[in-house]
Amino acid sequence: MPANLDRRPVIAGLGMTELGQVYGRSAASFAAEAVRLAVADAGCTLGDVDGLLTSNGSSGGVGLGLQRDLDLHDLKLLSEMHGYGSTAGAMVQVASMAVQAGMAEMVACVFADAPLRPGRSAGDVYSGPRAGTGRAERRIPTGWGGLLAATGVSGANTLYALAARRHMLRYGTTTEDFGAIAVAQRAWAATNPLAQMREPLTLADHQASRWIVEPFHLLDCCLVSNGGIAVIVTSEARARSLAQPPVHVLGWAQSHPGRLFDRDENFGLVTGAAQSGPAALGMAGVTLAEVDVAELYDCYTYTVLVSLEDYGFCEKGEGGAFVSGGALGPDGKLKCNTGGGQLSSYYMWGMTPLSEAVIQVRGQGGARQADPHDVVLVSGNGGILDHHATLVLGTGPP
């Protein structure tokens, strides 16, 4: 904890554009709107913003130029950050440290992406180049990435499927276990007006959905969305005169394993959450048992399962039994991915769990509001289990 309590970091604003199949707009346009919405939500003006952190999705186009687009003057902090799905959490961490240090007073952190176009499938956005499809190659790829892609090793779906299979082989995790996560999150999404997919889902629906890359069915995979989300990080003192209930940033940590891919490699079995979780909880001064809500990065059902183990909500290897035993969902004992997550609600990378966490801590979740909601854990996962950022948010210091 910093010596000066007034400078403790607080999330005071949340801005979310329309999310999903929203066409005809650039990522930069979504980013600017998200910041304007976050500022308005906080009850301040763009003129109050003295720090800006930006991050891109797959479409690019969100960078330092956002300062000009928003006509922000005399910023004391400006940077573009990138750690894939861990970036949203990492931005809040940097903003929190800047506020604590007195370097900046009000930092906007924004992510936006616009990969979807009419007629382009969501799968095409993330599947990467494919071998042997008969498609005309404009140029022959080179490098190690080109070599791997030539043999079919490319795209997040394939690489995460290899990770998930390893977990299944080692611990007996099943596709039905993954399905339990999809079903539980859809049940949460049913009461979230922001969610893109709200129709009820059964385990049979999950099992009947087509293979994307086996062992992943379609319903194991996240959505792809256009849109933007921003948060405003400020000091506890400044937040007292603002509009929203303060969301305290109590603890944080990152983990970047730097895998060797050699004998004894734990790829697929353990993620960076195993390191960043205890570190963030320790900084916050709370135990896992005191966590009321967990918002976990869910690019796939599998990443929820392995993250639950790594944070310690269940023992390593027992994630399958934990989720298939009914631990998740609105009636479960662990309030997890309460907005439906990236599987059912909207896919804004690390901003998906972060935005839902802010809503939950504030108590603004409506029909899906968890109670109590004093301590909320937020997990961001980036790359192929390469980057992890954990935040512990709460209604106040423990």
Add this chain to the structure above:
Amino acid sequence: MTVGLVGRDATTAAFFDGAAAGQFLIRRCSPAGHASRPQVRQCSTCGSTELRWVPASGGARLVSWAVVPGRRGGEDDAPGPSIVVVVGELDEGPWWWSQIVGADPGSLAEGQRLRIGFEGAEGGEVVPVFEVA
């Protein structure tokens, strides 16, 4: 043929020369002889930047696999063949990622013995694949 085209560059040229000669080359550091993946810029064990290319035995064990369904988009929009992508642990220690050819995915098992084979596509370099040993 289920492998795609890849060309060589300065970092991969030696590896592809080996593949064309039927050898899977890995790196070994000169000071201690530690084995590392072909892609490394320094020894995974000791950090030495003095690396040699040496042939691996070609033996491996199966770590994980995934089945990628054939995608439509070929001639007459027919789906292409499914491929099975695997992670194999070379007997020397490093992991390699490639597709396995000639294997029924339903018959695969963790730890199963594999060997490196090679496939070439017209107009591209010869690339390593896995086969059931």
